[in-house]
Amino acid sequence: MNYAGVKTVTTIGLSVIPVTVEIDVDRKAVIYDIDIVGLGDTVVKESKKRVKSALKNSGFGVPQGRITVNLAPSDVKKEGSYLDLPIAVGMLQAAEVVSKDLDRFVFFGELGLDGTLRKVRGVLPILLSLSKQDNGAGVILPIDNAREARVVKGLTVYAVSDLKDLVSFLNGYSKKSPVEFAQPELRQEVSADISDVKGHDFAKRAAEIATAGLHNISFRGSPGCGKTMLARRIPGILPRMTMEEALETTMIYSVAGLLGDSGLVRERPFRSPHHTASTTAIIGGGTEARPGEISLANNGVLFLDEFPEFRKDVIEALRQPIEDGAVTIARAKLTVKYPSKFMLVVAQNPCPCGWYGDNVQECGCTWRDVRRYNRKISGPMEDRIDIFVDMPRLEFKEYASKYSAESSLDVRKRVESARTMQLERLQSHGLRSNSQMSHKLVQKIAPLDSTGQKLLENAIDKMKLTGRSIDKVLKVARTIADLDGEEKVLPRHLAEALQYRKKTVDA
Ligand SMILES: Nc1ncnc2c1ncn2[C@@H]1O[C@H](COP(=O)(O)OP(=O)(O)OP(=O)(O)O)[C@@H](O)[C@H]1O
Numbered sequence: 317m318n319y320a321g322v323k324t325v326t327t328i329g330l331s332v333i334p335v336t337v338e339i340d341v342d343r344k345a346v347i348y349d350i351d352i353v354g355l356g357d358t359v360v361k362e363s364k365k366r367v368k369s370a371l372k373n374s375g376f377g378v379p380q381g382r383i384t385v386n387l388a389p390s391d392v393k394k395e396g397s398y399l400d401l402p403i404a405v406g407m408l409q410a411a412e413v414v415s416k417d418l419d420r421f422v423f424f425g426e427l428g429l430d431g432t433l434r435k436v437r438g439v440l441p442i443l444l445s446l447s448k449q450d451n452g453a454g455v456i457l458p459i460d461n462a463r464e465a466r467v468v469k470g471l472t473v474y475a476v477s478d479l480k481d482l483v484s485f486l487n488g489y490s491k492k493s494p495v496e497f498a499q500p501e502l503r504q505e506v507s508a509d510i511s512d513v514k515g516h517d518f519a520k521r522a523a524e525i526a527t528a529g530l531h532n533i534s535f536r537g538s539p540g541c542g543k544t545m546l547a548r549r550i551p552g553i554l555p556r557m558t559m560e561e562a563l564e565t566t567m568i569y570s571v572a573g574l575l576g577d578s579g580l581v582r583e584r585p586f587r588s589p590h591h592t593a594s595t596t597a598i599i600g601g602g603t604e605a606r607p608g609e610i611s612l613a614n615n616g617v618l619f620l621d622e623f624p625e626f627r628k629d630v631i632e633a634l635r636q637p638i639e640d641g642a643v644t645i646a647r648a649k650l651t652v653k654y655p656s657k658f659m660l661v662v663a664q665n666p667c668p669c670g671w672y673g674d675n676v677q678e679c680g681c682t683w684r685d686v687r688r689y690n691r692k693i694s695g696p697m698e699d700r701i702d703i704f705v706d707m708p709r710l711e712f713k714e715y716a717s718k719y720s721a722e723s724s725l726d727v728r729k730r731v732e733s734a735r736t737m738q739l740e741r742l743q744s745h746g747l748r749s750n751s752q753m754s755h756k757l758v759q760k761i762a763p764l765d766s767t768g769q770k771l772l773e774n775a776i777d778k779m780k781l782t783g784r785s786i787d788k789v790l791k792v793a794r795t796i797a798d799l800d801g802e803e804k805v806l807p808r809h810l811a812e813a814l815q816y817r818k819k820t821v822d823a
């Protein structure tokens with residue numbers, strides 16, 4: 317046989333494109349060689365060496381002649397090592413080692429020189445996309461990717477260990493059971509309980525509201541008052557992910573090559589990159605357009621500790637993904653889009669030395685330092701934060717108090733019921749939480765009675781609220797009403813929401 321065609325796929329970010337690997341063997345050629353055409357990257361080009369060795373070391377040999385491998389469609393870039401397997405299978409078919417109809421399968425996997433199949437990244441988006449196509453084709457992939465296959469429903473997947481195993485299966489010499497569907501249960505562990513945080517009832521309440529309505533929140537306070545400690549306890553009060561959310565987040569981890577053994581990201585992510593991190597690390601990009609921290613935090617929390625210490629370009633680059641819930645990474649010839657729906661939690665000191673406004677320790681900064689420090693967060697960036705909390709120093713009597721605070725699980729119960737209320741109200745608008753409401757929706761969903769109107773009017777005047785901040789106050793008030801189990805936003809909800817506006821630091 318001089319021609320073979322094998323089905324596989326290629327990916328651009330989370331999009332999956334079908335690819336056919338065509339093999340043509342010119343048996344009359346004088347020079348025996350392999351040419352790979354069809355916009356493959358360097359890794360694909362190197363494939364020929366791995367495939368050649370893998371075939372030889374598995375005892376099959378390469379078809380004799382000049383071989384042309386075409387990756388169709390030829391105008392789409394292909395990258396990564398998972399084309400090794402379909403190329404090798406094409407050669408086996410051209411060499412008549414496997415003769416059965418291969419059209420029933422889609423192949424992908426990397427080959428070792430000894431013919432073993434190696435795990436590849438980005439398998440979950442591929443499997444989810446194939447499972448939706450419903451053309452009855454099965455999938456053959458490396459055994460180490462089987463765990464990812466287990467979480468996908470309605471797709472027949474066979475996991476193979478090496479080329480010999482594959483040939484024996486394709487020729488019907490050995491039988492194989494498809495990978496069994498077994499979605500692991502989702503969970504949301506409380507690794508650190510919110511009751512460990514002494515005092516700070518106001519900040520804890522703010523954290524609860526933020527979590528309930530998915531509002532972005534900022535904690536500001538002097539060194540050692542417990543900002544980091546509280547922020548790290550937010551995952552414990554978050555509700556469990558839905559399966560839809562878990563699969564969405566898992567796809568990103570799969571593409572980033574960060575998926576652990578479970579095959580599924582089961583808990584909401586909590587990402588806390590260091591303030592020296594680059595824009596690429598936070599936003600995503602690089603030669604392979606990998607997802608950044610904002611996408612790895614999708615459906616979870618992005619915690620930026622010591623926020624003003626982050627590079628200015630990083631802080632500014634966050635604005636668009638926060639607004640859109642997705643990030644577009646442009647590369648030479650294509651753009652890749654990843655989701656980035658996260659709850660932003662930031663923590664900072666009030667000034668460079670940290671003690672501005674403290675009632676014991678004196679601040680050693682000049683007023684210029686204090687202003688410059690706080691101005692590192694631009695107005696538009698601040699506009700994306702709904703709740704601001706100033707945390708005072710912890711008093712000794714609070715620290716020594718034996719009063720036992722509410723546990724994370726107790727708080728989570730309220731958060732969950734508030735989220736259910738929001739979902740029922742907002743689902744038909746394609747939204748999940750109050751923070752995502754548009755201006756129009758806020759007007760419709762959070763109307764105020766006459767006392768509330770008056771209170772708001774006064775606040776606009778006294779607190780100099782802008783149009784955007786009025787909306788934010790109303791969204792937060794809506795969440796407070798949800799936590800209260802109230803259908804209407806009452807004046808007390810609005811009054812509480814107004815307390816979470818930013819207090820300016822003016823030295
Ligand atoms: N409210 C608190 N309740 C119990 N322990 C606390 C509290 N605040 C601080 N601590 C203790 O102090 C340690 C430091 O707190 P944390 O790291 O949260 O401070 P911070 O506000 O983030 O300070 P910095 O501005 O220096 O980052 C905590 O690990 C904890 O042991």
Ligand SMILES: [Mg+2]
Nearest residue numbers: 543544621663
């Ligand atoms: Mg800290």
